[in-house]
Amino acid sequence: MRLTSFTDYGLRMLMRLASAPDRSFSTAELAEEFGLSRNHLSKIMQQLARAGIVVTRRGGGAGARLARPASEFLLGHLVAVLEADQALVECFGPGKTFCTLDPQCRLKARLRSAESAFIADLDRSTLADIALAEPRKTA
Numbered sequence: 001m002r003l004t005s006f007t008d009y010g011l012r013m014l015m016r017l018a019s020a021p022d023r024s025f026s027t028a029e030l031a032e033e034f035g036l037s038r039n040h041l042s043k044i045m046q047q048l049a050r051a052g053i054v055v056t057r058r059g060g061g062a063g064a065r066l067a068r069p070a071s072e073f074l075l076g077h078l079v080a081v082l083e084a085d086q087a088l089v090e091c092f093g094p095g096k097t098f099c100t101l102d103p104q105c106r107l108k109a110r111l112r113s114a115e116s117a118f119i120a121d122l123d124r125s126t127l128a129d130i131a132l133a134e135p136r137k138t139a
Contacts, residue, residue, distance in 0.1 A: 007082035009036060010044045011130075014078060017054065018070035018131035024063030044082070051081045070131050076123030 013030055027045055031038040045064055048054045053073065054064045066073070 003079065004083065004086050006044060006086075007079060009034065009041065010048060010082040011078065013041065013044060014048070014053070014066070014070075014073070014127055015130055015132050017064065017066050018127050019133060021066055021070065024057060024065045026063045029063070047082065047084075053078065053081065066127075070128035071126050073127040074123040075125045075127065075130070076119035076121070078127065079122055080119055 012034060013025075016030060016033070017025060027042050028038050030036075031041045034041070045054065045056065049056050049064070052067055055067045056064045
């Protein structure tokens with residue numbers, strides 16, 4: 001299974017937030033740290049906020065932080081949230097598919113099973129398990 005760059009960067013952002021749970025991170029700060037587009041990270045942050053994974057604040061203390069302790073977020077759930085709009089194969093997506101094999105396809109069930117096993121395996125770990133150590137400040 002291959003994850004989208006959206007999910008990859010979403011997980012990186014969450015790892016960074018988990019590394020300093022008492023502090024808020026701005027999208028601009030994260031974009032600079034990761035060398036990515038602020039616009040792209042803003043879209044990821046919005047999806048994470050809609051899912052209740054992060055809370056965002058404007059004004060004083062602006063930025064994003066985890067909505068709950070990192071130990072309460074299962075990795076499989078995070079990946080499922082970030083990959084929500086990305087079907088593994090066309091026939092898993094919303095709407096009508098154009099596959100002529102669909103009425104008799106036996107692959108679809110195997111792929112669903114594999115996808116479920118992938119998420120279940122990730123759910124054996126939490127965000128706390130993969131959180132980054134706070135980077136050291138150099139003098």
